[in-house]
Amino acid sequence: MQTIQANNYPIYFNENAYAALNEYISNKKFSNIFIIVDNHTNEHCLPIFLSNLETDLTIEIIEFESGEENKNIETCVQIWNVLTELKADRKSLVLNVGGGVVTDLGGFIASTFKRGVEFIHIPTTLLAMVDASVGGKNGVDLGNLKNQIGVINVPKMVLIDTQYLETVPQNEMRSGLAEMLKHGLIYDASYWKTFTDLDAFDFADFDKLIYRSVEIKNEIVMQDPTENNIRKSLNFGHTLGHAIESYFLENELKTTLLHGEAIAAGMILESYLSWQKGLLKVDEYSQIKACIKHIYEDIVFDQKDIDPIFELLVHDKKNEYGEIQFALIEGIGKIKINQLVENEMILKAFEDYKN
Structure with a gap:
């Protein structure tokens, strides 16, 4: 599948995705890598992703509980604190591996931490692939009000690997x-x-x-x-x-x-x-x-x-x-x-x- 060029970032598919990611990381001088996941993607999708990631940089995994009810500013504060404790800096790279909650929240966290660090979306659900990860919208809910707090800020790239859909339940599909x-x-x-x-x-x-x-x-x-x-x-x-x-x-x-x-x-x-x-x-x-x-x-x-x-x-x-x-x-x-x-x-x- 051909790469789709979005506003200032590419969207890679399947066989082209990881080669593009690994080349990008090798050509940039990142200090370290932080991968944001929820507990579901940590179990079912992260092993697939890590097996395709080629880097000698230090990798830290940050996990939060899955579910729309956790897409809030409280979760952001927790993850901002973890990033701070793990000495993330302006040269860190954030990789958001998960569904729409992960890409929405992870993109917002990266866009606001130290006034913005680079991030990449790796959507693992159908919803995230066709919607949440594309377009640069990042944000969180305010109480029960959907996506009231956020920014429009594009990732450096989006990687769509449809093999992750094998891990997705039918209701999520x-x-x-x-x-x-x-x-x-x-x-x-x-x-x-x-x-x-x-x-x-x-x-x-x-x-x-x-x-x-x-x-x-x-x-x-x-x-x-x-x-x-x-x-x-x-x-x-x-x-x-x-x-x-x-x-x-x-x-x-x-x-x-x-x-x-x-x-x-x-x-x-x-x-x-x-x-x-x-x-x-x-x-x-x-x-x-x-x-x-x-x-x-x-x-x-x-x-x-x-x-x-x-x-x-x-x-x-x-x-x-x-x-x-x-x-x-x-x-x-x-x-x-x-x-x-x-x-x-x-x-x-x-x-x-x-x-």
């Missing part, structure tokens, strides 16, 4: 698939079509589909690195999806949702809004709803859940001047950003989702 579905819906109708009949799906082509998903996200980010315009399209499904994810994260009576599970529901809801605003045909909406519901189990919403989800919408990062702004689809494969939607229409979207 489905979580990552949601972002791939999104890329088709907002940008490439033919790409979306490949997912509409998963029973006939050839998983031998999955690496190519991952590549195309990364390509789509990168093409959008290259046009708008700081999310002032077209990059907002990547938030399709996320305005309501993030609110749902945050609500289920904070509510002890609810089972915490994976990111992709919440975004899948968000895409159905926001497709309904697109239809109701005249941007999407009813048969297109029906196709989207049927496809996503075939892959993901329904999320059960009680009436008492809707109000707190609404309250969380005000914290969405796309909001301007106190108005909730949606990125909606204008037909399959096209997007329309900065869309205002009345609360009554959102309520109807939840009702339709349940039917």
Whole structure:
């Protein structure tokens, strides 16, 4: 697979990834290397990674507990303290080996420690490969509010090795698939079509589909690195999806949702809004709803859940001047950003989702 050139960094795939990493390390005068992992990637993925890493530099492994609930400033403080105790300096290199929580948090830690040290992402989950590791967004949650604290700062490179996916549970694979579905819906109708009949799906082509998903996200980010315009399209499904994810994260009576599970529901809801605003045909909406519901189990919403989800919408990062702004689809494969939607229409979207 050919290398994808992003804004000031390359994205390497499979057989090219480790050769590029080892050459980069050998040509730079790093003082030492810190590898940030969670407990899952430490067990399942780090041995694979270390077997491909060639360096005489001192390597320190920093592990934290997996899970979105640990993507917070408290975990950052702990790791900043560890870096300090282990004498990390401006010439240290940080390697983030893991899923989206690891790359989000690790990139933020590296971007802020001593005003910034170099870092590289090695995503090990589907979600991290096609979304979290690409685009330069790094950050942490503020309480249950997703990604409220962060920076846009690109890594030196991203290494995508799909053999790590053999260690990923099926529910995590489905979580990552949601972002791939999104890329088709907002940008490439033919790409979306490949997912509409998963029973006939050839998983031998999955690496190519991952590549195309990364390509789509990168093409959008290259046009708008700081999310002032077209990059907002990547938030399709996320305005309501993030609110749902945050609500289920904070509510002890609810089972915490994976990111992709919440975004899948968000895409159905926001497709309904697109239809109701005249941007999407009813048969297109029906196709989207049927496809996503075939892959993901329904999320059960009680009436008492809707109000707190609404309250969380005000914290969405796309909001301007106190108005909730949606990125909606204008037909399959096209997007329309900065869309205002009345609360009554959102309520109807939840009702339709349940039917």
